[in-house]
Amino acid sequence: MFPFQITPDEALKEMQDLGNKLALGMKTLSELGEIDVGATEKEEIYREDKLVLYHFKPFVERLNPVPLLVVYALVNRPYMADLQQNRSMIRGLMAGGLDVYLIDWGYPDGGDLYLTLDDYINGYLGRCVDVLRKRHGVDSINILGICQGGTFSLCFAATHPKKVRNLITTVTPVDFHTPDDMLSHWVRKVDIDRLVETMGNVPGEMLNWTFLALKPFRLFGQKYMDMINTLDDPMAAKNFMRMEKWIFDSPDQVGEAYRQFMKDFYQKNKLIKGEIVIGNHRVDLKNITMPVLNIYAKDDHLVPPASSKALERYVGTKDYTALEFPGGHIGIYVSGKAQKMIPPAACEWVNQRT
Amino acid sequence: MTTDNPSANSTENTGWLDLQRQFWESWSRMYTQGVADAAGGPSKGSWAEGLDHWWNAVAGSLPEHRRFYEHLVEQGKVFMTLSQELMKFLTSIPAGAKEGDGWKEQLKSHFDAIKETLARARSQDVPNYLRGFSALFELPLDTWYRMMSGSAMTPGDVLRNVRSEALEKMGEQVHRSVDRFLSVPGVGYTRESQEQLQQFARALLNYQKVLQEYLSAHHHLGMDTLDRLYKKLEAMGEKGESIKTLRAMYDLWVDCGEESYAEFVMSPEFQDVYGEMVNALMAVKHQARLILDEHLGALNMPTRxxxxxxxxxxxxxxxxxxxxxxxxxxRDGGPSHRHAHHAGGGHGGEGGAQSREADALRKRTGVAGAVAGDETSGGRPAESAELPARKKQAGKRMITARAPGAVEAGAATAGNSPAESQRPVKAGG
Structure with missing residues (x-):
């Protein structure tokens, strides 16, 4: 059978429609106004250098007494977890009775060039944990790590296990050498030392385009064709622009921390070998004996599911739960499906253990 | 057409949108006429050109999101070019060939012609519309250029425009000659400067060479995508399935492009060429920085x-x-301090033994980056205060929160940090 059933008239109409949508889109975009992000009210409770620790103001009657600290990655900005009212993982967690805090690492500049992973994990993260332990009068808190923030959380929990009551990792790379890990495959032959010596801090834009280059036809082409089709809907256009704002809002990566993360984690895969050393601490995942909930995305192109799922083989806990989300790396936080699935599951899991 | 602001007011908006519709209807008529006159000649009434004309006329009225919209328009052009190619095929295929398997041969010939176009687009002497067609398959390269734009030597990377075919004509001989010239030892008091410039030129030549290898490595992507597209269409035909919209065809092309690209970039060859590419660019930039530092030093200005x-x-x-x-x-802002241990350096942790083990491991394996942090210890202690009311409740499973925004008297004294003193405290929590 001839595999095309398109008449010339239909084709002409489709192209004409595209032109009209583009014209209409100009009107929609010009009327959009400010692209606001970050839906939930929050307040700053601690600040150190460029880091700010936020507390989201609870809106439910009953709260879990153990605070939950959300640890975001150094890449991109944390408001992705609270993008808008109806797409907010943070809000979902709060609705489930969790008292939520968030680390905003800020935008590093040239003066931060020599910050190490020790500074980030045992230093900044450690002090935020201490702030919350003191503030809530508890010995240990709950931590939820996002992507690289999940890896940081694993390192922290392995070296300071008594300070972590329950650990949730989301789309977190653990085994950096799974066969389908595109990023890891690409950087294996890159001279990271030379790159950091040359660039100093690594431009956020460079990382950004690297991520987009993982699926260039889809992320650089098809996605925008989808956008054109929604240009007649101001709400959909605004949602798209919010995501767009987040995608291109990329802090630079501090040179020294980037060097260690790329060499030890991505190139040498030392985390699962128990050979990572952060400051004075060797990171042994076997020390993670607190309950662990590991959430990964089935269609994740940045952190392959196999990379996250490997965690089960290396942690020392007897209370390990894995949860697969049927979507991608970003969808797990912002999709409608995720709002119904991830926060309720995380809340139930935490509340059962606190 | 008008360049008036599309958001000026509703009456004008209606008029503005009507004008846009009229433009596209006119272009549609021109295209139809073009197909009739020139049997689908690509430049006459090309939709992508129409989009260009339209954008040139209206772009000025969208200052705020202009760059973003330019990208939408670019992708619209990709869609229209692809669609027009499909229409060329659909209008040229004899009705009889649609029956049975005759269409397969026709489709293959059409795809072969596109491949030829892609091959020609690598050289300089092709019409613009052919170049535009090759842009369909250059999205992976485009992302690379954008990725490296922050670190490239020149805006837009001038070496991109040296087409690989032209470079191949130069041949290795030219490179060897230049390299010999650059290997002449420096003498006299300018010796170091000469050597630096030679190293810079050599790094630049190497980058150019590696860049061309990188571009060439991508060249087969377009061909492979078309092969996959043909096979998928063939399979659809055999299963009795069909493409019913231009958009469905575009989506199928995207799927094929991603499949081809994923296979390519996960190959050992790509890993090599990618590494060489980044390393070569960094070598150029590093050498340039050294030269610049020398000049800055000579002017008594701070160097990198x-x-x-x-x-x-x-x-x-x-x-x-x-x-x-x-x-x-x-130290250690925890409530009881009973878990706090001084680890003898580094940021606070829970294991002196672990620390000693880490020292041994570091000596054994070598650790990047983190070593500098070992010389100092910790950071400043947590300044935030406890939640007094909440502390009493610790250990209870659930606690009650007050309505948002409520501020309890005395809350301002609860914290040490300025931020803390502003914080509302929830009753009972």
Missing amino acids: REMNSIIRHQNELRRSIKSLQRERNG
């Missing part, structure tokens, strides 16, 4: 090397200050 030294020193001071603050405040 000096700046790094200062930043490193400042960072060590920052760590020392945090460590001292931590000691002063009795």
Whole structure:
């Protein structure tokens, strides 16, 4: 059978429609106004250098007494977890009775060039944990790590296990050498030392385009064709622009921390070998004996599911739960499906253990 | 057409949108006429050209999101070019060929012609519309150029425009000659400067060579995508399935492009060429920085090397200050302090033994980056205060929160940090 059933008239109409949508889109975009992000009210409770620790103001009657600290990655900005009212993982967690805090690492500049992973994990993260332990009068808190923030959380929990009551990792790379890990495959032959010596801090834009280059036809082409089709809907256009704002809002990566993360984690895969050393601490995942909930995305192109799922083989806990989300790396936080699935599951899991 | 602001007011909006519709209807008529006159000639009434004309006329009225919209328009052009190619095929295929398997041969010939176009688009002497067609398959390269734009030597990377075919004509001989010239030893008091310039030129030549290899490695992607597209269409035909919209065809092309690309970039060859590419670019930039540093030093201006030294020193001071603050405040902001252990350096942790083990491991395996952090300890202690009311409740499974925004008297004294003093405290929590 001839595999095309398109008449010339239909084709002409489709192209004409595209032109009209583009014209209409100009009107929609010009009327959009400010692209606001970050839906939930929050307040700053601690600040150190460029880091700010936020507390989201609870809106439910009953709260879990153990605070939950959300640890975001150094890449991109944390408001992705609270993008808008109806797409907010943070809000979902709060609705489930969790008292939520968030680390905003800020935008590093040239003066931060020599910050190490020790500074980030045992230093900044450690002090935020201490702030919350003191503030809530508890010995240990709950931590939820996002992507690289999940890896940081694993390192922290392995070296300071008594300070972590329950650990949730989301789309977190653990085994950096799974066969389908595109990023890891690409950087294996890159001279990271030379790159950091040359660039100093690594431009956020460079990382950004690297991520987009993982699926260039889809992320650089098809996605925008989808956008054109929604240009007649101001709400959909605004949602798209919010995501767009987040995608291109990329802090630079501090040179020294980037060097260690790329060499030890991505190139040498030392985390699962128990050979990572952060400051004075060797990171042994076997020390993670607190309950662990590991959430990964089935269609994740940045952190392959196999990379996250490997965690089960290396942690020392007897209370390990894995949860697969049927979507991608970003969808797990912002999709409608995720709002119904991830926060309720995380809340139930935490509340059962606190 | 008008360049008036599309958002001026509703009456004008209606008129503005009507004008846009009229434009596209007119272009549609021109295209139809073009197909009739020139049997689908690509430049007459091309939709992508129409989009260009339209955008040139209206772009000025969208200052705020202009760059974003330019990208939408670019992708619209890709869609229209692909669609027009499909229409060319659909209008040229004899009705009889649609029956049975005759269409397969026709489709294959059409795809072969596109491949030829792609091959020609690599050289300089092709019409613009053919170049535009090759842009369909250049999205992966486009992302690379954008990725490296922040670190490239020149805006847009001038070496991109040296087409690989032209370079191949230059041949290795030219490169060898230049390399011999660059290997002439420096003499006299300018010896070091000469050597630096030679190294820079050599790094630049190497980058150009590696860039061309990278571009060539991508060249087969377009061909492979078309092969996959043909096979998928063939399979659809055999299963009795069909493409019913231009958009469905575009989506199928995207799927094929991603499949082809994923296979290519996960190959050992790509890993090599990617690594060489980044390393070669960094070598150029590094050498350029050394030369620049020399000049800055000669002018008694701060160099990158000096700046790094200062930043490193400042960072060590920052760590020392945090460590001292931590000691002063009795360290480890936990409520009972019973888990706090001084690990003898580094940021606070829970294991002296683990620390000693880490030292041994570091000696054994070598650790990147983190070693500098070992010399200092900790940071400043947590300044935030406890939640007094909440502390009493600790241990209970659930606690009650007050309505948002409520501020309890005395809350301002609860915290040490300025931020803390502003914080509303929830009753009962």
